[in-house]
Amino acid sequence: MTDLPDDAPAAVSPRLAAALAGARSRRERRGRRLRPVLWGILVAVLVQSLFADPAPGRTGAHLAVALVLAGCLLPLAAVASGVWKVPTPAACVGFCLLVSGFGLVLGVVQPGTMSVLPPSVAVLTAFLILSRRRAVMLGAVVVGGLVAAEAVTGSGGGVVGVISQVLFCVVLALMAISLRQAGDNEERAELLLAQLEDAREAEAEAAALAERTRIAQDLHDVLAQTLSGLAVQVQAARRMARRDRAGDDLRELLDRAGSLVKDGLGDARRAVGALRGSRTPSLDRLAELVERYRLDLELDVTLSVVGAPHTLPDDADLALYRGAQEALTNAVRYARGARVTVTLRYAPGTTVLTVADRRTGPAPAPSALFTGSGLGLTGMRERLGRAGGSADAGPTPDGWTVRMEIPA
Template sequence: MHLMLWGVLVLTIASVLQSRPHPGTSGAPLVISLALAGCVLSLIFSALTRDTGKSEAATAGLPLILGVSGNVLAAFQPASLAVVPASTAVAMLFARLRPRLALLLATPLTVAIAAITAYVGPPGDAFQAAVAGVLLCVVLGAVCLFARQARLRHDYTELLLAELDDSREAQARAAAVAERSRIARDLHDILAQSLSALAVQLEGARKLAERDHVAPALHQLIVRSGELTREGLSDARRAVAALRGDDVPMADQLTSLVDRCRRDLALPITMSVTGQPRALAPEAHLAFYRGAQEALTNAARYAGSPTTVALRYTPHATVLTVSDQGRTADEDDVAGGVATGSGTSPAKWTGGGNGLRGMRERIERVGGSTHAGPAGQGWTVEMEVPA
């Protein structure tokens, strides 16, 4: 439509300038000049305007100015192709307005161009000229009407497809939430309740041990077993909360984990949190927590040196880094019987690697990445999940 309007503009100017009387500044030439200006301005603004959010009155204004100007040119310049801007105005009305409103506005323009053409044309060809003008208006109007209807149907189809995609995504999310809720219920019913019962039994065993004055080592073992059971129960509840999507701050959970590792593993740990905290998806939350557990356990098992836990919130990702300083020479003597006099090399790290593999798989399932490897004399594990 916009390309056609530029073509009509060129054709109208050429036709008016070549027909008589020519545009001028007084009398009939002045009227022709004003009508030509109306055609030119309305065509230019229509060709440059692509905003479809205007009101119907504003949308109809330019085609009406073009149609009236074309009819005036047809009346004062019978030899010009004034029927072209008039029929273009009809086409614009059907292309941009509702069919009923377009028909209401286009009918007077069509009747006017037919009457003017028949009145000013040669007597023998008046009827044919009028019919030709009407047919041109009808054909262009019908083409633009069908094109507009096709465009609206296409837009409606795209809207339906977008709504269908949104519906499918919502169904998939609902199914995932329902599945996590089912797993959370099963985990709570089986594991959490079993651990609760075990904690009760161990508490009873502790009281019996105190009553019967058993050996201190056995009493301490029962007490520690009860503590481990309660900690396992807390982990199970944390996993259930993550599956249900409960929002628990990541920093708080890591702080609790670090405090427990300091106490249970006798591991000197420092923790830092930088950046603006953000909520994580339940799967990412649980993956970070399990990864931190594995990394701290490995640091205590293989290094036993001061360890740092750094949680960073960047604009594009959440990053968790666990780093140790490696095993010292004295610790190598205790662990292996031979002092190497240097820190732990990568070859000193032993184990099946299943923990790191599971950590990497958890992070990758939530769209993140994991890097684990030597850093200086120690070992660094870094987990990153996009924001």
């Protein structure tokens, strides 16, 4: 019978929107639980009116009773059945005036009936839906109508009857106020709880962002500046090589070292940007990564994509990209001269990235240009694990395979 006014702000969080939707749903359920009461009142008024004198009929006073009874019961039936909803103040006032007005007239044309019930329904509805001020004004009009009807008919028990009817309306008004206050308090508590959760989440995100910013600054100070210094040294070495007319092999090596330092600076900047919340590398750049290892590091590597690509969560996308980067770096260190294949397979419900190297001769010594801490595979597994995936690495009869899988 009641509905939640749509006065919520336009832009709210999903949690707050869910709380508002829950409050609206509870109000609608409370309104539906009041419908049996309306049906009970409707049946009581109808039965009492059918056996009163004059009874509803087709002529004279009987026809007047029938018309007034229909005017009283039809709005009750419409609201009780859900055909007529009264969520707005205007609709509520209209319903209350119709029901109470025809109910009071019914008490005049058919004295002795339960004519107090329709006005009491109007009072209950007013205090459930309208503002307190409007409900009091409408209740005063209804009570005035009860007094006037008693003055006209004089069949309601005199002063005692009028007082009892007024008290009955007052009790219903107080009950409606209590029900509405309890519902409003429950809704307010749920909305405040949703806002508190949003505030806690925002505070946690702000703290995480501050920590990432601090780490990004440390990385920038330590890594990016070190690489910048290395780039300067490599550039100086290249100028000296040209001045001293060094061999082509040395100059090519220095050019390649400069290119690697430049790429390292780009990776460092992207890592710092990711910590600060900027866009992170993704599988969209996997072909670029493979091509860089093929050209700059002379790795015999090819990329194969199987299946229709689908979008992955950001953390899963980044985990696969970093895993491929780590696997290719290990291939440069331990499998130089081998043929490396990177396979990205999109399957229903999962995405698999495999980096496999196959060699025909004995394994070469690890490249001295690429030394690591031995924790690369461990970090790969941890990153994939946080994203809900897994990573396996192990030897094959003719090489080494790294397999990464993400459910998606």
